[in-house]
Amino acid sequence: MLRRIVFLDSGDTLIDESTEVRDARGIVQTAAPVPGAPELLAGLRQAGYRVAMVADGEAESFENMYSLLKLDQYFEERVYSSDVGEEKPSPRMFQTAMDRMGLHDSDKPRILMMGNNLKRDIVGANRFGITSVLLDWSPRYPMRPESQEETPDFVVHSPEELLSLLRRIEKE
Numbered sequence: 001m002l003r004r005i006v007f008l009d010s011g012d013t014l015i016d017e018s019t020e021v022r023d024a025r026g027i028v029q030t031a032a033p034v035p036g037a038p039e040l041l042a043g044l045r046q047a048g049y050r051v052a053m054v055a056d057g058e059a060e061s062f063e064n065m066y067s068l069l070k071l072d073q074y075f076e077e078r079v080y081s082s083d084v085g086e087e088k089p090s091p092r093m094f095q096t097a098m099d100r101m102g103l104h105d106s107d108k109p110r111i112l113m114m115g116n117n118l119k120r121d122i123v124g125a126n127r128f129g130i131t132s133v134l135l136d137w138s139p140r141y142p143m144r145p146e147s148q149e150e151t152p153d154f155v156v157h158s159p160e161e162l163l164s165l166l167r168r169i170e171k172e
Contacts, residue, residue: 002110003049004166007097007130009088009115010055012138014041014159015065028061030068034137040159041074047163052097054113056081056088056120077101088117089124112169114162117141118150126151131169135159 011017012034019032044051051074055062059080066072077100081087084096098107114133115121118141125132126149134152136143137159145151156162 003047004170005050005052005101005103005107005111006044006162006166007052007054007094007111007113007125009113009117009121009135010053010057010062010065012116012140013037013114013121013135014053014071017138017140020065022061027058028065031065033069033071034159036158036160038069038071040162041071043160043163045074047166049166050076050101052077052079052101054079054088054093054097056093058082088115088120089127091124091128094124094128094130112166114156114159118143118145118152122152123149126153133162133165135162 014034014037015031016034020028021030022028053075059082062080077097079093079097084092086092108129111130112133113121113125113130114135116135116138122132122134132152133154133156135156154165156165
């Protein structure tokens with residue numbers, strides 16, 4: 001059986017946006033992880049999943065946060081909107097991750113995107129034809145879909161719940 005491939009957002013999915021400390025340029029210098037996020041990343045690696053970050057923001061901010069927290073090691077690829085020139089829900093964000101991982105359209109049924117933003121992460125995943133998972137942990141964004149396009153395939157309440165969801169999906 002081929003394993004699922006996991007795309008993850010960053011802000012309020014892995015990093016708690018309320019803890020971000022920015023410099024005068026707006027670049028994040030430090031931040032704390034969402035509770036359970038380090039455990040999720042370690043669990044994904046231990047289980048053998050391929051993982052990519054697909055996130056909106058400045059590459060320098062992500063490099064600062066993830067290297068400081070020693071979480072950068074868990075990603076096969078990291079795709080940032082500052083490098084792609086577009087933000088989610090743009091298909092270019094997801095296609096770039098696929099291209100960098102050597103994936104093809106035939107791999108889309110195995111790809112799962114978890115994020116916290118209905119209008120960016122969920123709409124982007126749904127339009128792109130990959131499985132969408134909403135992490136409803138954050139109080140900063142609406143968590144009720146306003147359209148079919150914003151409706152996630154699955155909802156989890158904490159990052160580490162993704163591991164049990166993946167096991168359940170793979171058994172089906």
